[in-house]
Amino acid sequence: MRKLALLFCLLFILIKCEKAPTTDTSLLHLIPQKSAAIIRVPYWEDFSESLKANDPANLLSETNLDQTLLEYSELFKNFKPVDETYLSFVALGDNDYDLALITESNPKLVSKDSVFINSISTYDYEGVSINTITIHDTPLHYLNYNSIFIASTSKLILENAILQNNTGRDPIDASLEKMIKTSNAQRANLYLKGSRFKKLFRTIIPKFKFSSNTTPFEWLAVDIDLNTVGSLQLNGVATxxxxxxxxxxxxxxxxxxxxxxxxxxxxxxxxxxxxxxxxxxxxxxxxxxxxxxxxxxxxxxxxxxxxxxxxxxxxxxxxxxxxxxxxxxxxxxxxxxxxxxxxxxxxxxxxxxxxxxxxxxxxxxxxxxxxxxxxxxxxxxxxxxxxxxxxxxxxxxxxxxxxxxxxxxxxxxxxxxxxxxxxxxxxxxxxxxxxxxxxxxxxxxxxxxxxxxxxxxxxxxxxxxxxxxxxxxxxxxxxKINQKKEGSQVVQVASVKLDNDLLSPPQMLKNYRTKGQDILVQDISNILYRINSSGKIEWKKELDGPILGKIKQVDLYKNGRLQYAFTTPSHFYIIASDGDLVKPFDIDYTDKITQPLAAFDYDGSRDYRFLIVQNDNVTMLDREAKKVDGFLYKKAPAEILQEAQHIRLGNKDYILFQLKSGKLEILNRRGETRIPLKEKFTFSNNPVFEDSNNFLVLETDGTPITISQSGKITRQKPKLGAGFQFDKLNETEASLVENKLIINKRNQEIELGIYTGLHVKYASNKSYICVTDLQEKRVFIYDDKGNLLPSFPVYGASKIDFGALKSSKDLGFTTQGESDSVIIYQIN
Structure with missing residues (x-):
């Protein structure tokens, strides 16, 4: 796999060069001895055009490698080979290479451009003229001699070729010669020298470390097939x-x-x-x-x-x-x-x-x-x-x-x-x-x-x-593979073992850097863990008690960097993403906090209001942890049953409290009664929902009750029945009674089990319905039409949290695995 990357990379220099036919392997005797890689092109122009049109080859066109090779190819832009051509990378040191282009002479090979011609200087070596021109501060040398053309960034390569011709010496590697003569003469070929392969590879990926210094092979010869625009095929043999x-x-x-x-x-x-x-x-x-x-x-x-x-x-x-x-x-x-x-x-x-x-x-x-x-x-x-x-x-x-x-x-x-x-x-x-x-x-x-x-x-x-x-x-x-037919898979990304058993199900919270999610979870020793989307525990923090309800995310400094806000029975915490406490939100309370923290951002201005509930007492704090004196609702007429809610209908804000006495308080921003209600309710464990510009309350027997903004109360039918679960988000609603699941009025029976955590989540522009069977430890996720997603159910032992996992587009979820572990799943 690692070696394949190099084979692709060495090809890009050819995309910038040009021209056509005939095959004559006698040129291989001029290949420099220290060549680490050699490219042989029988039909230069055809290969160049195929490479330009090949999609896989062009994927790396913006990389530094391609830009470097583009600079190299600029050196040869004034030469137009007609016959078979060899391009050789000649080792100078560990990370440096000279280039040599070898082909047969032809009348049109060297550009006749006057600027180019007038810039050439010439010197004589052993009776042969060697020409030199500087291109982008790099000297390039070339010669035409005995029907042979050689251009190189090194004088020494040309001089050695002249000496070799004059003395009759033939330095060709016999193994390389055999490889070249048996290669497919109709295709471009790539040859790699095994003894120099690793050093050549590290010029492309400098920080890569090989496990040993052993030479992998003597020579590797590869035929390059670019005949299909959406495919890059390499076939070859190693000796x-x-x-x-x-x-x-x-x-x-x-x-x-x-x-x-x-x-x-x-x-x-x-x-x-x-x-x-x-x-x-x-x-x-x-x-x-x-x-x-x-x-x-x-x-x-x-x-x-x-x-x-x-x-x-x-x-x-x-x-x-x-x-x-x-x-x-x-x-x-x-x-x-x-x-x-x-x-x-x-x-x-x-x-x-x-x-x-x-x-x-x-x-x-x-x-x-x-x-x-x-x-x-x-x-x-x-x-x-x-x-x-x-x-x-x-x-x-x-x-x-x-x-x-x-x-x-x-x-x-x-x-x-x-x-x-x-x-x-x-x-x-x-x-x-x-x-x-x-x-x-x-x-x-x-x-x-x-x-x-x-x-x-x-x-x-x-x-x-x-x-x-x-x-x-x-x-x-x-x-090229058509991805449209790919069905979804549910892949376990990680199973993260905690120091102790979980205290409550894990929660996914936004990572403002990656736009994906992190997982926060607390164990029975009150240790809070932050786990990244790959399953790495990034930090732990000891708290003074169990977190009440859900952790909220806030942006106290209005700079996009989110913090975690929550209460325990005796403390109000706001913690930064690195695990540090955010002062002054490290507040102790003598009297017990009885409900989860409510955090309101009325206008999306991030001028937060935090509500602390202690039985029937209510304290509102601002984003500087100061009491909001203008909020008049200091004490409820009875104990508050659930987390306070903020619902916005039209341009009006409503703050809601469910009381143990059965009363529903609906207030304005100042804590004054906005909708007076005389009727009392037998509240279930559900919050109040927004429903078509009204409020929706569900009683313990599943009776749905709508309350208009004028205070009109309407009891609806049918009842869901005792032991129901219900959730609603925007236009999507779901309910579950025993094994009867209803999603947007579509009824279906599911297997009997002990179900928990029915809730609706919105992610990637779609609504999903999640539920867990604790008896069989199975997680189910449905779409808003009531269809179970492919590959479900999967293993899970608690209510799940669901959303974009590693980025804004990748869906995933988290749940409890074993009693002391958190599972992270990704939906592919």
Missing amino acids: TSNDGKQALDLLKNMDPAKSKIASITPSTSRGFISFNYSDWETYRTNLAIYKNAAPKEFKIPFSEYFQSTAETGIIYKENEQLIVSLSSDVETSTISLASVSTEKENFRDIPIYAISDSTFLQKAFGELLDPPAVQFYSAIDSYFVFAKNPTLLKDLIANYQNEAVLANTVSFIAFASKMSDESTLSFYGNTKHLADYISEKVDKKEAATLKDIDFKNYPESFLQLIQADDFTYLNAAVH
Whole structure:
């Protein structure tokens, strides 16, 4: 996967150059000895035009790499090759390269432009004229000699070519010559020198670190297929020195097979690498030779385990890795690990084991796959999955059980159909996630450019290595995939373990930087956690008691930076996004606070009013924590039952209090009665809803009551019935009684269960209805027409909170998992 990026990058210099036919491989004898990469073009103009028209090739057109190569290509703009042409990148040092363009002379090759001609200076070397011109402060040298044309940024390259011709010396690499002569002469070809590959790669991604300094191959030859505008296909072959010491020698005599790792890879993964080995002993022999050991005496720990498996790979999560082995004999695999395994916990009926040897997979596959050290594993059907912590295993188990795996996505299925059915080593990458990963390895400007590239039409990239006939064949591609047919998947992003059990369901709150959401949750020790959308705990804060109701978000300083506001039974807190207290909102109360904090922003001006309720006493504070003397409602005639509400109908503001006496107080901003009501109500646990410019109250037996702004009270039919749940948001309403779910007057029966948390949420311009079955621990989400969303239900043990997760467009939700864990899901 990492190597594929380089193959794409080296092509962009050609998009700026020009012209046409014939094939003559005699030119290859002039290729400089220290060439790290060589591009051969048989039909220059055709290739240039194809590259310009190829959509995948143009995705990176705004990157620093392309801009640098554009500057290089400007050096050659005055030359128009007609015949076969070689473009060589010649190593100068670790991160510096000269360029050389080699082709046959023709009368129209050099521009006749007078400005160009008059700027040329010439000197004689061994009887041959070498011309020099400076372009953008860079000297460029060229010669026409014996029907050969060479242009280069280095005088030495030209002088060596002249000496080579005069002395009859031929420095051509025999392996390269063989590769070039057997390449597809009708296509452009790319050749990479194995001994210089890693240094060349780091000129593109400077912060990348290879796991070893071993040379991967001797030469890699790639045919470049640009015939389809929406596809970039690379096919080629790699050679090794046959001494067993290069990385690809580890694949010798390994028959290809169909990879199955995609069937357990979560669909949000950055990618995977997979190695198929039907004959473990052949691989063990290859590894022995690679390590200078005698094959008959070379031992690998847990050989019985490896002999019972046929495929091992690495799944790359955002910042973590898991190792997966596919077992062909689960019983033998289990027995072979028993001596180093201790069961630690059980997650959804699947045991999670601690393993005492954390490096045995590294000893077997360190040179080929570079696996991490592991401390835990689980057996899931025929897969053995290893990770450094149980949380990674739980996420994978959850996604596997929810069928939210790569092999089930429409885009992967479409892409895989274009690749070979069988491979020896395969690399898969999600292009967007891969770009995000690479952006961490380059400078900030380049990182920003990469993150802005829209990969939605090219979601996948693939590279396969297929061992056959003593060669390693390469097959790599980026294809345009139609995303319209993609069905939604519910993917578990993270399962976050807290220090203690949850006190209340987790809540999603806006992250003003990312425009996505963070998760806030409190445990039974009154510790408040902030967790980002990827599942990382960013901070913890100890509070003096349980948070009452929902946390509110406010913008006290009117600068877009949001804070968290809430009360406990004895305290009023406002906390900044970094976890620090916002003074002066660190207020102790002697008398118990009995209802959640109410925060009003009447006109959207962020001149907040905060209401503190202590039984029947009401205190209103402003955004500076000062009492609002103009608010006259200081004491209610009875205990207040719920959080105070602010409802705006037309241009009028109403403040509402439900009282234990059954009275509903409807006040104005000053705390004076705005709508006097004589009738009393048996309030349910629901708030008062807005309904067609009226107020809607629901009594305990489910009787709906509307109250007009003039004070008219109307009791409606039918009653919902005892034990009902109800919610309403704008024009969408939902109710649930036992197993009868009604969404916008559409009735349906659902399975019997113990349901909680019915509520309506609005996100991405749509309304959704959420509910959780506590008996079976299942979460359901419906659209506003009453249709259950695809891939639901999924596991969840509490009311959920739902909204845009990682950005303003990505939907997701959070719920309780185990008693001490928070689950974050993303809907793809």
